Amino acid sequence: MNKNPYSPHTEADRTAMLERIGLRSVDELFNAIPRDARSPRLGIGAGMSEQEVQAHLEKLAAMNKTAGSGPFFIGGPIQRRYIPAAVPVLALRGDFLTAYTPYQPEVSQGTLQAVFEYQSLLAELLAMDVVNSSMYDGGSATAEAALMAVRLTGRKKVVVSSDVDFTFRRTLRTYARGAELEIVDVPADRLASSADGAACVIVQHPDAFGTLVDVRAIADAAHEAGALCVQVTEPHALALLEPPGALGVDIAVGEGQPLGIPMSYGGPHLGIFACRGGLVRQMPGRIAGQTVDADGVRGFVNTLQTREQHIRREKATSNICTNEALAAIHAAVYLSLLGPEGLRAAARAGVARAHALANRIAALPTCRIANDGAFFDRFTLRTEMGGWDLRLALLERGIQVEATASHYVDGKRRGRDDVIVQCTEMTSESDADALVDAVAEITGSRQAVAAR
Amino acid sequence: MNKNPYSPHTEADRTAMLERIGLRSVDELFNAIPRDARSPRLGIGAGMSEQEVQAHLEKLAAMNKTAGSGPFFIGGPIQRRYIPAAVPVLALRGDFLTAYTPYQPEVSQGTLQAVFEYQSLLAELLAMDVVNSSMYDGGSATAEAALMAVRLTGRKKVVVSSDVDFTFRRTLRTYARGAELEIVDVPADRLASSADGAACVIVQHPDAFGTLVDVRAIADAAHEAGALCVQVTEPHALALLEPPGALGVDIAVGEGQPLGIPMSYGGPHLGIFACRGGLVRQMPGRIAGQTVDADGVRGFVNTLQTREQHIRREKATSNICTNEALAAIHAAVYLSLLGPEGLRAAARAGVARAHALANRIAALPTCRIANDGAFFDRFTLRTEMGGWDLRLALLERGIQVEATASHYVDGKRRGRDDVIVQCTEMTSESDADALVDAVAEITGSRQAVAAR
């Protein structure tokens, strides 16, 4: 029996194949390899049967505490949202899952139309002219937006709000090392005034802490200064908030994972990337476009490829090749299922629960909501003891939240030490109760609660 | 929004449809219904969103203790076996899952070839001439085998071994009420001598307690007496045991669930039904057969339908209509994946673990193995305290076994009060240790074990 359980070759096959090639042993195929480097011992161990490997992975999985196993308020760009049963059933069909990039459009119309529809759905949501077929994630999409702005303006300074998600800012700074850009972090309220000489101004709305931001003002200021305005946003929020396209934004980016894609500890996810029509030739990534076949039947192809690495090589708008097409298909199925009403309902649920929860917590003498303004579906909670210790204390009670204390970027740490509380339609009443009770107890305003 | 979330009809659609029909209100469609019986109040409650219904079912599921959650030794015809990941991926494709019985073979070749291959695979395994495309389960297959024997012999007495699984004997007796058959339960060793005047003799091998039975002798005796021999069997066992077709058996039946089908608390499962070629015209159930299409291309159809209810009505060989085609497709995929070696490995694993476990338990002074002869992959354990109480004591320790005490058929109870221990490839070393330790402790031979 074969050592690789997926190998079809019987010993008879191998012998016949060698004969046809005109060799006596497979080893002869490797004569070009330095002798002393051939057939290394790997030392990984023996192979396992599927049954054993499945059992092994179940053991590993059991060592984790899943989001669903207790009150869960961690969020940000990656969110625990309800995934309709039909999403994986459709998006994970072998026909999508095991296809390659659609190099032969005649036998890839499933992928190409689904991706074209993804682009169209996101264009509706963002009210932007053009959406590409995906980036790796929200972080690299943000970084690529900056690089695109640099190409468009010829400027090397990038101004970014310090209220942009810290992981996005990390990736931005890392990417910036390549082109040796100057990245300037400023508080949101100083963005407008810092646009001078910048290639772009990057603002997040709603921001990392859930606060709503007046993007239009920032976009206007940016344009004043000859800079572009890049908005980082979240798909569900746009069901209720004025979209980038209506705020004068030039490039809109974000993390698409909440659109029916599992959290999977950080990936694979979906980088949303959109821009104004006029900028498309500098856009990174693949783009599907509509056309017709030789019989005049509507069809789709990957187009504007002269932007891409396989044609333009070092002059390409990006090096991206393998992207996140399957995630884009997930998002398309998700949006098709939810429709405008469903998406609004999911978004409203997060907002309503967050606000209800914030009100209950704000009523605790030991706590205050630290957002500088109205917030959307997450908020920051400030207490005497500090967010870091509160997070640990909550974790001991099986409640998972995020602490701003871990928001370091390149060593530089943001001042505040709060806890961020994210709500979605998955946040239940009992989750909310658990959090309020625990916070009350930990921060010592038990009586206050009892009184209520 | 519609109350039925799956309904596509907008109010505009409904109005247009009514107009076309020439009515003003939908109510007018129901004039034939007695006034006082129209539009009853149902009182089930309001509909739920998918998210809520999923959460509700997860709550219900959490109220069960799954087989995988602890040492598990319950088995019999329904067994906990490893299901390769590819089985559900393939068998549950919408193309199979949401198709109907293949009434239009031109657009149902997927179902028909898969079922034809199921029949062929089972014919190989059973070494029988003909296998039908499925019965409801092993119990109804056993009952239908008796009815078929009655039709073939014109006799109304059915002799069944009391070592046939009790649920099968229950179903047999229930079915027998219809044709008013005489069902005679006899110990396996008296089967041969009781065949006189019987339509058939029903023997199980391996039997309900795992014991191996000499089927050939019984088949010979049955044929002597002009009776048919019906063997109840288990698919994995046949990878290692001489098959019914080689033992002179006329009709072979069994439960097909272990072939890649989830236990699902008892169904949907798969009734295996096979017979000698000469008997096929009296066979119940659907049968797929090979033919060609108008272009001479090989294809498959449901055939020999003149046996069936939709054609023969009260003269049909059975009333079965909807059967378990999808389970048959599961079994076909499972057998294709495992192949002869895989099936043998799975079968051997059960046998090896059962024998190892039996040896360890037999070594306990308080226990003895109560099988009357060599056994396959399950055995009966007899103790002073009785199987019933032992089972409960084990359950308190999170170990699940079956007690023969629950083997009542029509009120008549079998004498023995043992515990049955089933092993499969899923039985782990630690499961075995847990059982041995618990039995030792419960039955009070701790020291004896410690000594070891």
Added chain:
Amino acid sequence: MTVVKRQPMPDAGATDVKALEPLLIELARPGRGGRHVRAEANADIPPHYQRKAPLGLPELTEPQVVRHYTHLAELNYSVDGGMYPLGSCTMKYNPKVNDRAASLFADLHPRQSYRTTQGVLALAYELEEMLVKITGMDFVTLQPAAGAQSEFTALLMFKAYHAKRGDAKQRRRIIVPDSAHGTNPASAAMCGYQVATVKSDARGNVDLEALKAALGPDVAGFMLTNPNTLGLFEERVREVCAAVHDAGGLVYGDGANMNALLGVARPGDLGFDCVHINVHKTFSTPHGAGGPGAGPLCVKMHLRPFLPKPWIVRESDGTYHYDTAREDREPESIGDSIGSVKQRLGNFGVLARAYTYIKTLGDEGLTETGRDAVLAANYLLALVREKYDVAYDRTPMHEFVLSAAKQKKQGATALDLSKALLDEGFHSPTVYFPLIVPEALMIEPTETEPKETLDAFAAALNRLADRAASDPTSVHDAPKNTPLRRLDEVTAARSPKLKWQRPT
């Protein structure tokens, strides 16, 4: 499946037969195989019992198996792929959440203690309550695996009921309408009953006079489908049931057409003694290419004692167990129960899907379903009635039966039309059933087909009627555009090939 003509696969393996897809044995090679279960070298089996017969299962790799079934799947028409208007089959959409919900109960064995399966019992108990409310009956058994087994179960109960009253011996007959589904007489026969048929009247109802004439002290019961297989509501259903009851018989309700009555009317209010439900029709569980299904039987109080065992009992503390197994022990007697046709809760995996569906729809959703199903059928009929004869010209419920008698005279039979419809990209209706309608085309759109699909289907049917009128021979060799063309069923039956022949 998108309806298309297929060409044989290129990697068809070493076979010279013309085929869309090779057989597993044609793909197999000695020595191939995967590694799905843990290897185990030996098993201690006495030589006498060891298998000597060859174990001729094909040897394949997982990649080959995946391709094989992927190719086969693509040859199937399915509800996921298109409209499936099979009359009497209620091929509505099968919600995906139902499948996911059911999978939560996959790893449970029916012989587990009630102590470890409270969730199962709670679900089943509530499902029984819901079915009682939907049908207007008093009690339910979830045990039957399908409609036919439910019929058989009910008739066994009829027998036990009459036996209890002492006249089982004399009541040897079951009456069924001439429009009845084949399983009805077949189930009666399996119960040892003689089957008598009553004809339908001009309006498609049971001929009440004929029924009365047939009724007598030798009648055990009457089996009635309502709406019947013509898609028509039995206009004098209460008189029919009363007549049977007056004769000491019981009325069996075949609930295969229950979709039309959801929230519209309840069999329990119409005189039936019991009714079965095909959850694989009415409650959206997928049909699985021929099964599985589930056929819960709902009965009135007087039939309760005869229900299959075990029964679920709910304690005041909200826990559940089986009446026959408070301590998981069977009782000394199961009383008047007929026994059991399947263990415990039957096809629980299917029932869990039905439960999920009913919970999702709720009162209003169920009612909307019944009303939309009937509306859709009437709309579709309105679109095609000019071109086809309508078997019985009455307002149908959820389905209707056309007759292609006119087209047959023109030279195109119902069979021809059904095949030509495949070329149009639709599955065909049920044909040649019910038997009392010549060239029957039995059409059930269900509530889940959008209006534009109904329009497209009607247009296709009407195009075919035109072709039948203008150029009937053009449909004789249909279908042309399907994976295979018409199959030779005659040879298949005359010289049956029921399993593959190993290449020698």
Added chain:
Amino acid sequence: MTVVKRQPMPDAGATDVKALEPLLIELARPGRGGRHVRAEANADIPPHYQRKAPLGLPELTEPQVVRHYTHLAELNYSVDGGMYPLGSCTMKYNPKVNDRAASLFADLHPRQSYRTTQGVLALAYELEEMLVKITGMDFVTLQPAAGAQSEFTALLMFKAYHAKRGDAKQRRRIIVPDSAHGTNPASAAMCGYQVATVKSDARGNVDLEALKAALGPDVAGFMLTNPNTLGLFEERVREVCAAVHDAGGLVYGDGANMNALLGVARPGDLGFDCVHINVHKTFSTPHGAGGPGAGPLCVKMHLRPFLPKPWIVRESDGTYHYDTAREDREPESIGDSIGSVKQRLGNFGVLARAYTYIKTLGDEGLTETGRDAVLAANYLLALVREKYDVAYDRTPMHEFVLSAAKQKKQGATALDLSKALLDEGFHSPTVYFPLIVPEALMIEPTETEPKETLDAFAAALNRLADRAASDPTSVHDAPKNTPLRRLDEVTAARSPKLKWQRPT
């Protein structure tokens, strides 16, 4: 997908364009919709921020959505459906157990504490160890989302490495062979490097003399794919690496072709400073119609300090955490690390599949994979070499490049042949890459295609060569038998339609 010509669907909705499947907006109707999430009526948002722009998402029912994507899926060719011999893409079989295993980790958030994700960290840590052993490197980052991001990551590390040694300013150039994949120069450019190209020699190796000539104090590094994109093992790989090192440069290993080297040779033993792995090629993770992938980067000791953060640390007690987050706090400094290109462990869901695959195969399975992959390629080449020009006539590794130059002269280009191959039921090879081979057909069979499929594929290729010779025009309008025929890419690019137009 079985390769077949499709006809537009009958329930194509209200669209008059000729199309295989309508667009979502063509299927939508105002007022349609499902009920997937809990209803929520209000959300407190200041008017200034509220959406005023219309939210033009299509309104559909779940049944419509299921049919739509089922129809679309059927239009795709896939590995599950057939052989996919795209050179450089390693389209091997994607085991189903890998997907199931990965799904066990779906409900975990990357910002959870290491305390609640020990299983994740244990898996990732062991995967790093396994990759070290397979590549012969010292350390690994799992962060890069794909090969290209891994290249970019590595080049950032090169830059940091040279900066640390003080000569980053002068080292502005990256050298790539003329056979390099497009991502190589593109990644270099993203790092602000100038890109220089060295030509290949007559045997398809890097022209060592040309390389030496190009090397100098201004060179930061050299990017080498081995086996290269011609499928050829770099015969003087050690001299090549040594030359680069002598010039103070670093050697990047593009590991896209690692499948050929599994258990056969380790980049770490050949002189590379680092190598990336496309787990979506070598380690069987599904390509998802264009992604996701994962591109772990394996490096030698001297590059370790520059690896992206965080790093996994294993405590003596067998517990795991991140070096930058012992208490989930970030450090004051990340040292010489370039930062991070993705958070924490990158595409963990993909990496979990790769881990499952490696565990399944083990040492012997991996070795057999490399050997079978190379054997299959050489066998296939032997079957087709008479009819096509072979770009470089040497024993290839896991793939080989044919030139259709001869056929082009006859009147059939590589493009024509690739389209005609679709009609034969096979996916086409990679065409027109590498750029240095005229009319390139780059063919990679992988180890999972059975011999009989290789034979069938070779027969098809040879049939096409014959057609090119006898009747070249016959391939000009291929494909004829696919869902669509050749698409008009020119118009698509000249007047781009990049999203649907709402029907007005």
